Amino acid sequence: MIVAAGEAISIRVTVNGEVRSVKVLSHHTLLDVLRIQLGLTGTKECCLQGECGACTVILNGRAVDACLVFAVEADEGEVLTIEGLASEGRLDPLQTAFLEKGAVQCGFCIPGMLLSAKYLLKTNPHPTREEVQHGLAGNLCRCAGYYRFIEGVLAVAEATP
Numbered sequence: 590m591i592v593a594a595g596e597a598i599s600i601r602v603t604v605n606g607e608v609r610s611v612k613v614l615s616h617h618t619l620l621d622v623l624r625i626q627l628g629l630t631g632t633k634e635c636c637l638q639g640e641c642g643a644c645t646v647i648l649n650g651r652a653v654d655a656c657l658v659f660a661v662e663a664d665e666g667e668v669l670t671i672e673g674l675a676s677e678g679r680l681d682p683l684q685t686a687f688l689e690k691g692a693v694q695c696g697f698c699i700p701g702m703l704l705s706a707k708y709l710l711k712t713n714p715h716p717t718r719e720e721v722q723h724g725l726a727g728n729l730c731r732c733a734g735y736y737r738f739i740e741g742v743l744a745v746a747e748a749t750p
Contacts, residue, residue, distance in 0.1 A: 600664040604629070605673025613660040620644045620655035622663070623670060631671035631700045642728030645701035646670050652708035654727075671700035674707065683707060686744045692737035698730045706742045715746050 597612040604627060611626050620637075623629045623646070632655055633643035639654040646655045647669040674681045680688075683706050687693055692702075702725060709716060709724035716724060721742045722735075730738070 598661055600661060602663045602665070603667045605668070605670055611660075615659070615661065617660040618656055619646070619648070619653075619658040619660050619663050619668070622660045623655060623668070629670050629672050633697055633700060635697075640729070641698075642701040642705060643698055645704045645728065647704055647708055650711075652705050669704065669707075671703060674703060681707070682745045682748065683710070683741065686741035687738070690737045690741040690744065692734055692741045694730075694732035694734050698728055698732075702728045702730070702738055706738070706745075709742065710746060710749070714749050716742070718743065721746075 595614065597614060599610060599612050601608060601610050603609070604623070609627060611622055613622060620632060620634060623632050624634060632646055634656070635641045635643035637656045639657040642654065644655040645652055647653075648658060648663060649666045674684060681703070683703050687699065687703065693699055705725055705728050709721065713720060713724070718739060721739045725735070725738055725742070
């Protein structure tokens with residue numbers, strides 16, 4: 590499809606289980622759509638270069654930096670954001686473990702960290718400490734609470750049959 594500069598493109602994307610239709614420009618990122626058009630501000634905007642992991646979401650089953658994905662790439666796709674992690678009024682086990690382990694400090698990195706951890710446990714339900722460290726390596730925490738994040742992920746992994 591060839592689109593003229595400045596021309597809006599209609600996309601449909603399922604976000605947290607809900608089909609959403611939005612008009613985007615070719616340069617809009619998935620982060621732009623989530624935060625500005627859909628009002629889902631849990632996905633944080635920080636470096637805009639894919640370096641910090643604050644904008645991590647799960648797109649079509651893979652953890653991605655939403656700042657690096659053009660919105661049109663998500664057309665007909667499925668996105669899970671931090672707002673969709675809890676279900677039926679119950680926190681996800683990772684959210685509970687992060688709270689229990691004291692992993693929540695300032696909170697800015699937490700949404701991306703949780704979604705990276707969710708992806709890690711989906712692909713490797715019983716990771717080693719080193720695998721957790723590697724799985725969370727793309728997420729920066731300015732409060733330096735990595736030990737507690739790792740402990741939270743390992744606690745969920747240990748509780749998983």
